[in-house]
Amino acid sequence: MPLEDGDSIPEELLKTIKESQFALVVFSKSYATSRWCLDVLVKIMESKDEYVQTVIPLFYDVDPSEVQKQMESFA
Helix, strand or coil, X not given: CCCCCCCCCCHHHHHHHHXXXXXXXXXXXXXXXXXXXXXXXXXXXXXXXXXXXXXXXXXXXXXXXXXXXXXXXXX
């Protein structure tokens, strides 16, 4: 069943996030416009601290400083 915009994060996905050793986060120009993507990122970062996971950010057509300084679409 596909996820629709505005859907909450399914329990299965939350479980998978918690059980993962690595999380690969791909930041794109439109990443921050998706509330769902931001909610998943919050869960990943919470799990990272609690379960000692490695989070690897990838920047697709985005300057990392835009994300770090919350500029452009990340403001």
